[in-house]
Amino acid sequence: MTGRLKHIAIVSVLAAYLLLPLIGTLLYSLAGKWSTTILPESWTLSWYATLFQDTHYWEALSRSVFVITFSVVLTIVVMLLAMFVVVIYFPNKEKYLKLISMIPYGVPGVVSAIGLLNIYSSSNISIIGTPWILIGSYAILIMPFVYQGIRNSLYTVNTTELIQAAEILGATKTRAVFSVVLPNIMKGVLSAVLLSIAMLFGEFALANLLVGGQYETLQIYLYQQLSKNGHLTSAIVISYYVIIMIVTGLLIQFQQPGRRKKKRSLK
Amino acid sequence: MSYVNLSSVKKQYGDKSVLNNISFAIKKGEFITLLGQSGCGKSTLLRSIAGIVNIDDGAISVSDKDITNLPSRKREIGMVFQSYALFPNMTVTQNIGFGMKMKRLRNRKQEIEKMIKLIGLDGVENHYPHELSGGQQQRVALARALILKPKILLLDEPLSALDAKIRKSLQTEIKRIQREMNITTIFVTHDQKEAMVLSDRIYVMNKGVIEQAGTPETIYTRPENKFVAGFIGSYNILTNSELKHCVKEEFDINSPDIAIRPESITMYTKNSKPGSHNGSYTSEGKIRMKTISGSVVSYQIQVKTKHIQVDQLFQGENHLNEGDAVDLVIPKQDCIPLE
Amino acid sequence: MARFKLYPLLGLLPLALLVIGFLLTPLVNMVYQSFQSNDGTFGLQQYISIFSDPFYLQSIKNSLMISFISASIAIVIAAVGGYSISRLASRKNKIMVMITNMTSYFEGIPLAFSFIILLGNNGLFTLLFSQLGLNVFQAFDLYSWIGLIVVYIYFQIPFAMMLLLPTYQGLKEDWRYASNLLGGSNLSYWLHIGLPILMPGIIGTYTILFANSLGAYATAYAMVGSTYNLLPLQIGSLIAGDVFLQPNLASALGVTLALIMLLALWVNGRIMRKVRRDLK
Numbered sequence: 001m002t003g004r005l006k007h008i009a010i011v012s013v014l015a016a017y018l019l020l021p022l023i024g025t026l027l028y029s030l031a032g033k034w035s036t037t038i039l040p041e042s043w044t045l046s047w048y049a050t051l052f053q054d055t056h057y058w059e060a061l062s063r064s065v066f067v068i069t070f071s072v073v074l075t076i077v078v079m080l081l082a083m084f085v086v087v088i089y090f091p092n093k094e095k096y097l098k099l100i101s102m103i104p105y106g107v108p109g110v111v112s113a114i115g116l117l118n119i120y121s122s123s124n125i126s127i128i129g130t131p132w133i134l135i136g137s138y139a140i141l142i143m144p145f146v147y148q149g150i151r152n153s154l155y156t157v158n159t160t161e162l163i164q165a166a167e168i169l170g171a172t173k174t175r176a177v178f179s180v181v182l183p184n185i186m187k188g189v190l191s192a193v194l195l196s197i198a199m200l201f202g203e204f205a206l207a208n209l210l211v212g213g214q215y216e217t218l219q220i221y222l223y224q225q226l227s228k229n230g231h232l233t234s235a236i237v238i239s240y241y242v243i244i245m246i247v248t249g250l251l252i253q254f255q256q257p258g259r260r261k262k263k264r265s266l267k
Numbered sequence: 268m269s270y271v272n273l274s275s276v277k278k279q280y281g282d283k284s285v286l287n288n289i290s291f292a293i294k295k296g297e298f299i300t301l302l303g304q305s306g307c308g309k310s311t312l313l314r315s316i317a318g319i320v321n322i323d324d325g326a327i328s329v330s331d332k333d334i335t336n337l338p339s340r341k342r343e344i345g346m347v348f349q350s351y352a353l354f355p356n357m358t359v360t361q362n363i364g365f366g367m368k369m370k371r372l373r374n375r376k377q378e379i380e381k382m383i384k385l386i387g388l389d390g391v392e393n394h395y396p397h398e399l400s401g402g403q404q405q406r407v408a409l410a411r412a413l414i415l416k417p418k419i420l421l422l423d424e425p426l427s428a429l430d431a432k433i434r435k436s437l438q439t440e441i442k443r444i445q446r447e448m449n450i451t452t453i454f455v456t457h458d459q460k461e462a463m464v465l466s467d468r469i470y471v472m473n474k475g476v477i478e479q480a481g482t483p484e485t486i487y488t489r490p491e492n493k494f495v496a497g498f499i500g501s502y503n504i505l506t507n508s509e510l511k512h513c514v515k516e517e518f519d520i521n522s523p524d525i526a527i528r529p530e531s532i533t534m535y536t537k538n539s540k541p542g543s544h545n546g547s548y549t550s551e552g553k554i555r556m557k558t559i560s561g562s563v564v565s566y567q568i569q570v571k572t573k574h575i576q577v578d579q580l581f582q583g584e585n586h587l588n589e590g591d592a593v594d595l596v597i598p599k600q601d602c603i604p605l606e
Numbered sequence: 607m608a609r610f611k612l613y614p615l616l617g618l619l620p621l622a623l624l625v626i627g628f629l630l631t632p633l634v635n636m637v638y639q640s641f642q643s644n645d646g647t648f649g650l651q652q653y654i655s656i657f658s659d660p661f662y663l664q665s666i667k668n669s670l671m672i673s674f675i676s677a678s679i680a681i682v683i684a685a686v687g688g689y690s691i692s693r694l695a696s697r698k699n700k701i702m703v704m705i706t707n708m709t710s711y712f713e714g715i716p717l718a719f720s721f722i723i724l725l726g727n728n729g730l731f732t733l734l735f736s737q738l739g740l741n742v743f744q745a746f747d748l749y750s751w752i753g754l755i756v757v758y759i760y761f762q763i764p765f766a767m768m769l770l771l772p773t774y775q776g777l778k779e780d781w782r783y784a785s786n787l788l789g790g791s792n793l794s795y796w797l798h799i800g801l802p803i804l805m806p807g808i809i810g811t812y813t814i815l816f817a818n819s820l821g822a823y824a825t826a827y828a829m830v831g832s833t834y835n836l837l838p839l840q841i842g843s844l845i846a847g848d849v850f851l852q853p854n855l856a857s858a859l860g861v862t863l864a865l866i867m868l869l870a871l872w873v874n875g876r877i878m879r880k881v882r883r884d885l886k
Contacts, residue, residue, distance in 0.1 A: 006691040011702055014687045018709040018764055021720030024730050028723045078620040085617035100625055104866055107633070108821025110838045110845075114633025114860040117845055118639055118853050136628040143629075158350060164319045165352035167339040169366030169415065179365075183356040204714045204824035205838075209845055219824075223715050226828060234723065237716045248708040252700075 022241055029234035047235040057236065060221035067131050068200045069215060071138035072193055075146045078139075080189070083150050084177055087159055104140050111204030112137060116210060130215035137206050139254035142196035149195065153188025157181070187254055194251040198244055270295035270451055271316075271419060276325035278311055278475075285311045286322070287392070287475040288308045293468075295330075296449045298442070298464040303472035309455045310349075311474070313421050317346050329418050340369070345412030345422040349428070351404050359383075359407050360392045366415045378414060384466065385444065386410045403432040409441070420445070420452045426461065434606065438464055459499050463487065470543040471495050488528075492606045496526040503527045503575050504605070514548040514597070522604030529565065529578040531601035537592040548602070550595045557589050568593060630832045640857035652858035662840065666862065668839040669820055671749075676758035677815035683759075684766030685808060691767065692774035702773065714824030721748060721757050721829070733744035749830055757825055762815050769814060773807030794827045813874035837863050 029047050031040030051057055056064035079101075086097050104112070116137060120128050127133040159181050204219040213220065218240065225233045269292035278286040280465070284310045301309040304417055316319040316327060318339035321376040326335045334342050355361055360379055367375045378404065383389060386406045396404055405425060412420060426434045439445055442465055445452050456462055462469050469544035471478045471486065471494075479486060479495045504526050510516040535549070548572065552570035559565075566577045566587070587593065643651035681883075691702045712720070724730050725748045733874045747753055777800065785795040823838040833845045837859065844856040 007693045010690040011698070013692060013706055014683075014690075014763075017703060018705055021712060021717060021724060021760070022709075024724045026722045027730070055825070078624055081617045082621040100629075103629060103633075106817070106866060106871065107629075108838065108867070110821065110823050111636070111840045111860040111864050112629075114841065114845055114853075115634075115636035115858050117629065118635045118857065119632055120749055129665045136624070136805045139624055140628045149619060155353060158352065161348055162354040163349060164317075164355060164371075164631075165346070165348060166354070166365070167321075167345050168317055168342075168344060169411065170340045172340065173363075174651070175369065178353050180356070184354070202714050202716070202824075203710055204813040204827070206460035208824075208827070209842060219715055222719070223828060226715070227717060230428065230723070233719055237719050239684060240716050241712070244711045248711065249704065251706055251717070252707060261710070 007209065017226060025237050025241070029231060029233065029238045047229075047231045051232060051239070052236045055073045056216075056256070060216050060218045063131070064201060064218040067134050067138060068197055070131075071135045071200065072142065074135065075139045075142055075196070076189060076193060078110050079143065079146050083147075083154065084181075087154060088163065088173055088177075094244070098147070098151075100141050105144040106209060108265055109141070109203070110209065112140070113206055113209040129211050131211070131215050132205060132216075134215065135208050137210065138203065141203070141206070142199060145195050145199070146192045147194025149188050153185040154181070156188070157184040159185075164197055191251060191254045194247050194254065198247045199252070201240065201243055269293060270330055272296075272326075272328045273316075274326050276312070276315060276327065277323045278308075278315060278320065278325055285475050289325070289475075289477060291470065291477065291480065293451060293453070295451055297467045297604075298452045298454065298465060299468045299470065300454045300456060300466040301470050301472055302456060302459060305459055307470045307472045308475040310423055313423055313453060314456050315417065317344055317421055318342050319498055326568065335387045343418045344421060345413070345415060345417030345419070347405075347408045347412050347423065347425045349424045350406040351396075351425075352384070353404055353407055353411075355396050357397055358393050359388060359399070362396070362407055363410045363414055366411065366530055366582045366605065370415065370417075382410045382414045385447075386413075387440075393448070401429050402437060404436060405429065406440075409444070413444070416448075416450075418451065420450050422452065424457070426457070427458075434461075441465065446480075447482070471498060473498075476507075490526055490604060493524050495525075496603070496605055498573060501529055501576060501578075503529060505573065505575075509559075509573055510602070513550045513573060513575075514549050515550060518603060520604055522606065524605040526603040526605055527575075527597060527601060529576040530563075531598060532575070532577045534568070534577050534579065534587070535594045535596070535598045536587065546599050548597045548599065550597065552593060552594060552595060553585055554589050556590045557587070568595065570595070635704045636857045636860050638857075639854050640861045642854045644852075644854060649734065652854050653862075655855070656858055658861065661835065663664065665835045665837045666838045666866075667861075668751075668835050669670045669883070670835065672755060672758060673819040675805070676755055676762055676819050677855055679764035680759050680766050680815055681812045683809070684763050684770055685804075687763070688770040688774055692777070693813060706767045706771075710761075710768050713761040713822075715828045717761055718757065718825050718828035721753075721760070725753070725756070751834070754826060754834065755830060757829065758819050761822075761825065762819065765818065766811050766815055769811040770807060773804055777803060780804070801864045802881070806878055809874060809881065813870055816870050820867060820870070821863065837842055 014069065028034070030043050030045070032046075033044035034040035034043040082097060086094050116133060117128065120126070120133060127136075161181050162184070163176045164172065166180045167173065171179065173226070201218065204223065207215075207217045207220055211217075213221075213224075216224075218236075222233070222236050222240070225236060271293040273291045275293075276286050277284070285354070289312060301312060303309045311320055315322045318334070318337060322335070324566075326333060328343075329335060336541065340377065346476055360383075364375055364379050365444075367378060372378070375592050383392060386408055386409060388403065388410065391399060391403060396407070399407065408425070424440075426437055429437065434452050438461060444450075454465060456497050463486075466483055468480060468482055470480045479491045481489075486495065487499055490499055490502070490504075492553065493504060496502045502525055505513075507520065507523055507525065510520075510525050550570050552568040552575070553573065554566050555569045556567040562597045564579050564581050566579070568575045568577055575595070640652055641648055641650065643649050672722070691699060691706070694702065722729065723734060725746070727748075748756075779801075781799050783797050785799055790798070821838060823842055826834065826836055826839055827842060830839075832839050841856055841859045841863065844852055844859070
């Protein structure tokens with residue numbers, strides 16, 4: 001079984017490598033005095049205590065949460081609506097929806113910031129520097145992922161046929177969507193939501209270029225702390241990693257199809 | 268008076284004509300089958316009746332009411348999909364009750380219980396579709412359609428995903444329930460044996476037209492054209508000149524093609540030929556291959572350059588072997604002229 | 607008939623508004639602005655000044671280089687690592703998928719900071735190695751070209767593995783058995799079956815990695831500020847803050863970056879069609 005061992009060795013090295021930044025930062029955030037030795041000379045939780053007492057941190061975090069919640073809900077609702085209309089009434093026009101939804105995938109943050117600034121810095125709609133421009137641009141940023149998530153689950157549950165079956169049994173189209181399709185694609189939608197949250201929590205380019213210090217999100221706040229106390233910054237970074245861990249952990253739970261089913265049939 | 272009427276139904280997808288001027292009439296309580304290969308238009312026809320597909324031209328009526336432009340939910344039609352289309356988020360009971368809920372019908376609980384009994388789903392009422400076997404899912408789909416007492420029941424290859432044994436028992440089951448409820452049923456399949464077993468009448472479809480309609484017996488014994496003969500059973504289909512070339516007697520059929528059922532031909536070993544055969548053609552050939560399938564022995568006989576299949580009942584050890592020279596006797600009445 | 611289709615169109619309105627307001631209009635406007643000269647006439651002036659300015663040419667070259675190098679190294683590591691992950695027993699596999707999934711979101715400012723902790727002037731490894739008397743990090747400067755590449759490679763690897771894992775799952779063990787039974791060696795299995803089947807996935811992933819690092823802004827911004835000459839950093843410095851001095855030049859740079867990405871995707875499509883004729 002040497003082949004097996006080889007794979008385990010490769011994967012272990014890989015895992016260690018991938019986790020190094022996390023571990024290093026964690027050590028640093030828990031270190032009291034640490035200048036010349038390999039491991040810290042003393043341990044402390046005081047950096048976390050300081051961080052959690054910093055109102056700036058909580059404000060930044062809640063701004064991020066606000067912007068992310070708003071933009072994710074916006075995209076999900078808008079996209080679900082559009083998908084249903086297309087699937088039910090214009091099924092052969094789906095490729096256009098796909099094309100539009102995929103454009104943001106090929107446009108990096110810096111590039112979309114140029115156009116947004118061009119338009120909104122000279123127009124009457126003065127939303128530059130406010131959360132609203134961030135919400136709009138974030139909604140666009142996650143569109144490809146939301147589109148794919150919803151589309152895949154619509155495809156897996158065989159939506160067209162479910163709607164047809166419900167209609168033959170007397171349901172209206174709207175009724176069919178709410179009672180038959182939505183409950184079955186909820187898992188896919190939630191996956192798309194979690195993926196979007198994980199992505200947006202780490203978003204910096206648009207936040208920095210469109211609003212900067214005028215609306216300090218978690219990433220902007222972190223950037224501004226970069227040149228200050230390293231231990232405190234480590235604590236912020238760890239808090240960010242923890243958020244990502246929770247979100248991606250949930251994501252994996254959602255993406256494993258067999259799990260919940262098994263539980264139910266055991267019962 | 269006929270119950271379901273289709274007149275000149277047309278449907279095109281782009282340039283391709285999927286339904287080309289289809290008309291037929293079905294009596295109340297009849298079980299009819301649309302039989303054909305995939306892509307022949309049978310499913311599209313079924314979906315047109317269900318209102319899932321909008322037809323380009325023609326009219327569909329059920330018990331004298333024109334339903335051509337009615338949305339599916341107002342047609343009072345039940346349908347079982349090939350994939351069953353059970354709602355994965357609902358239990359068996361909820362799936363069966365969905366239609367009644369949509370139509371706000373009363374006595375839901377009793378009706379569902381009655382249906383579950385009728386269709387043999389006791390014990391799995393609270394299971395979700397993914398916890399059921401293929402056969403059970405099939406029953407749920409059937410129950411869900413039947414509970415609304417639809418005017419017509421449409422079945423779109425409902426048995427194709429099941430294995431042979433369950434398939435057989437469900438065929439009998441469907442037939443039983445259909446008779447019990449006296450429900451007009453249109454069944455779609457590509458399996459001619461299934462069509463024979465179930466139907467009162469069969470419509471053989473090909474390329475968007477109905478090639479032949481009739482009882483299973485007519486379809487089987489009197490195919491009207493080459494397509495139907497080729498599709499039904501294992502007919503020997505020969506051109507006029509081929510058959511003329513093979514037989515010893517004067518040949519007096521004029522149709523371009525002739526179909527001969529393998530079991531209508533009798534076969535004798537060389538030199539054991541008993542007397543003359545009035546009203547039959549005779550021919551001679553050599554056995555090239557012999558296959559035994561259950562009660563039937565099939566021989567491939569080479570006659571000149573043609574191969575002809577002859578089926579015999581399996582009778583003890585008294586059969587012929589590959590390489591034997593044989594005489595064939597083909598009754599004239601079993602040579603079916605094809606258009 | 608007209609009324610029948612009008613009502614569902616309302617459902618498309620919100621998406622249309624969002625897309626027009628925050629995607630299409632800005633993009634179209636950017637392209638339009640890029641063809642405006644500084645004195646307001648229509649022309650290629652901005653592009654001419656970009657492509658005749660060694661400074662901007664260098665930023666394009668640097669961006670292409672860093673994308674090429676980091677994507678190439680990351681794809682090799684991810685291809686080998688991804689395969690090993692896919693061959694693991696289900697429990698270990700699950701843990702590893704979890705780690706990969708999580709770390710694929712480690713990028714930008716937090717990641718830059720973590721690397722400063724690890725490899726910066728007073729970083730963990732820098733200290734560790736100097737204590738051990740090894741001078742490997744003496745010449746290493748995290749805030750340089752090479753440091754940037756190290757970090758880029760890091761964030762590309764888990765991302766690449768996430769994209770590759772489904773491809774590996776499609777690799778059926780039966781094919782290997784069939785190949786062996788037909789007399790093929792392990793090598794010939796990989797040459798004739800394994801790699802050809804994986805190739806579209808690998809090429810596709812490579813293109814995404816390339817585009818990903820081409821447009822990456824946050825990581826470089828946090829590590830080197832505007833001191834290192836990369837295209838996204840140059841664009842950023844032209845538009846950051848309230849002073850939006852040269853919108854036309856910034857637009858032209860933006861269009862250039864977008865075009866490079868489109869070109870990469872186009873080349874990807876071409877290669878894909880060459881590699882696998884059986885796909886579509």
